[in-house]
Amino acid sequence: MSVKPRAIHFGAGNIGRGFIAPLLRKSGYHIVFTDVDKGLIDTINEERAYDVHILDGDGSMDGEKEVLEVDHVKGVLSTTNDLIREIEHPKLKLITTAVGLPVLDKIAPTLAKGIKARRAAGGGIINIIACENAIGATAQLEEKVRAHLEGGDAAWAEQHVGFANCSVDRIVPPFSPEEHDADSKLDVGVEEFFEWIVEGPSLKGAKPGALDVPIDGLALTDNLAAYNERKLFTLNTGHAITAYLGYLRGFHTVDQSIADAEIADIVRGALQAESGAALCRKHKFKDTEHEAYIEKIITRFQNAAVKDDVVRVGRQPLRKLGRGDRLVGPARMCVEYDIPVRHLATGIAAALSYENEEDDQSAEMRKAITEKGLDKYVVELTGFEEGSDVHKGILKSYKELEGWKKA
Ligand SMILES: NC(=O)c1ccc[n+]([C@@H]2O[C@H](COP(=O)([O-])OP(=O)(O)OC[C@H]3O[C@@H](n4cnc5c(N)ncnc54)[C@H](O)[C@@H]3O)[C@@H](O)[C@H]2O)c1
Numbered sequence: 001m002s003v004k005p006r007a008i009h010f011g012a013g014n015i016g017r018g019f020i021a022p023l024l025r026k027s028g029y030h031i032v033f034t035d036v037d038k039g040l041i042d043t044i045n046e047e048r049a050y051d052v053h054i055l056d057g058d059g060s061m062d063g064e065k066e067v068l069e070v071d072h073v074k075g076v077l078s079t080t081n082d083l084i085r086e087i088e089h090p091k092l093k094l095i096t097t098a099v100g101l102p103v104l105d106k107i108a109p110t111l112a113k114g115i116k117a118r119r120a121a122g123g124g125i126i127n128i129i130a131c132e133n134a135i136g137a138t139a140q141l142e143e144k145v146r147a148h149l150e151g152g153d154a155a156w157a158e159q160h161v162g163f164a165n166c167s168v169d170r171i172v173p174p175f176s177p178e179e180h181d182a183d184s185k186l187d188v189g190v191e192e193f194f195e196w197i198v199e200g201p202s203l204k205g206a207k208p209g210a211l212d213v214p215i216d217g218l219a220l221t222d223n224l225a226a227y228n229e230r231k232l233f234t235l236n237t238g239h240a241i242t243a244y245l246g247y248l249r250g251f252h253t254v255d256q257s258i259a260d261a262e263i264a265d266i267v268r269g270a271l272q273a274e275s276g277a278a279l280c281r282k283h284k285f286k287d288t289e290h291e292a293y294i295e296k297i298i299t300r301f302q303n304a305a306v307k308d309d310v311v312r313v314g315r316q317p318l319r320k321l322g323r324g325d326r327l328v329g330p331a332r333m334c335v336e337y338d339i340p341v342r343h344l345a346t347g348i349a350a351a352l353s354y355e356n357e358e359d360d361q362s363a364e365m366r367k368a369i370t371e372k373g374l375d376k377y378v379v380e381l382t383g384f385e386e387g388s389d390v391h392k393g394i395l396k397s398y399k400e401l402e403g404w405k406k407a
């Protein structure tokens with residue numbers, strides 16, 4: 001008898017449609033997208049399939065190497081009881097999310113309601129994996145879900161719901177169907193590269209530490225912390241620095257920004273001698289392998305077919321300036337190992353210089369700098385003491401970058 005497993009994916013956006021769903025579909029899962037966007041859900045239910053365009057610039061089709069179909073998809077609005085019925089479904093095996101870190105708060109009560117309903121319906125084991133750019137995103141979601149469960153429901157969830165952290169890596173920019181002569185507005189453009197690494201020991205199922213229906217392209221590890229930090233403090237660190245410096249120079253895309261020799265030098269400096277050195281010390285990555293990992297990432301930034309907007313990559317600067325996130329996180333790790341952080345300080349200063357009225361966090365940050373003063377605000381955000389080398393480095397770079405704005 002065929003298994004026909006089902007998966008629910010929260011967030012039918014770029015990474016959901018362009019990365020998670022194609023891998024799940026290829027491995028035989030039926031995908032139920034859930035989203036707050038009614039228009040998007042209606043379109044999914046009308047079309048039931050879409051194409052993923054692999055943008056790697058060396059193919060015959062205008063920057064496209066290949067087009068892959070994702071079929072048998074459906075959608076349910078995340079605000080309706082249809083979603084709870086989907087969570088109850090006996091064939092449901094997996095729930096994934098890619099909604100943005102701050103949205104985990106909003107979906108947690110719904111997940112808890114779904115878990116209670118699943119228990120009441122006599123349902124079996126499911127696993128939940130939050131595919132967000134953060135260290136321990138699923139653990140954060142688990143805590144929020146558990147806050148809505150008590151008594152027998154909490155005990156049932158303990159036995160039947162696996163919460164596994166992951167590291168998720170594929171550049172999926174906003175896609176223009178018109179530019180690519182695409183059939184559907186559900187179509188999505190992605191780079192060819194992908195990496196999805198999941199914390200095996202947290203998964204529940206017939207075989208402990210594995211998914212009952214394995215996903216082709218998903219790697220399991222019992223050392224997720226190392227891969228999570230490697231990805232966030234390399235790819236996302238470099239991406240953010242490239243985007244913020246590029247924005248200051250007036251570039252629109254990541255490939256344009258990284259083509260600027262001065263920006264590329266700062267990014268390499270931050271990734272090689274700083275975050276890279278700290279990551280190799282902490283996680284014992286081999287220097288040569290880590291060097292190759294960095295160079296591959298720079299090549300990915302150079303992919304002109306992806307046309308990734310610096311405004312997307314720079315979105316929500318205050319989240320990106322969080323103490324455990326891609327800029328301050330590696331700088332703090334460097335300080336622990338006595339590694340100087342000149343280039344990371346420039347990256348932090350570039351994020352602080354980000355001035356985009358359409359980004360609420362940029363506006364909030366600009367207001368805070370004016371009201372509190374940069375010195376104090378840097379201490380508040382980063383935790384680096386006033387007058388420390390890093391603090392001084394950030395202030396010095398911030399002043400220097402004012403020249404970039406005028407240029
Ligand atoms: N795009 C990438 O290159 C990439 C790569 C790796 C990881 N990520 C991470 O994936 C997450 C999503 O990023 P994205 O680029 O796909 O964003 P996106 O904006 O394209 O997609 C997010 C989707 O979530 C939906 N959503 C918002 N609130 C919701 C709610 N309460 N319930 C259900 N759906 C809701 C939105 O309507 C949207 O469709 C982020 O955490 C991001 O850091 C993105």
Ligand SMILES: O=P(O)(O)OC[C@@H](O)[C@@H](O)[C@H](O)[C@H](O)CO
Nearest residue numbers: 133168169170171172236239313
């Ligand atoms: O999604 P964010 O806002 O955390 O970060 C923006 C980009 O750096 C990010 O989406 C990358 O494209 C992605 O992490 C690649 O794997």
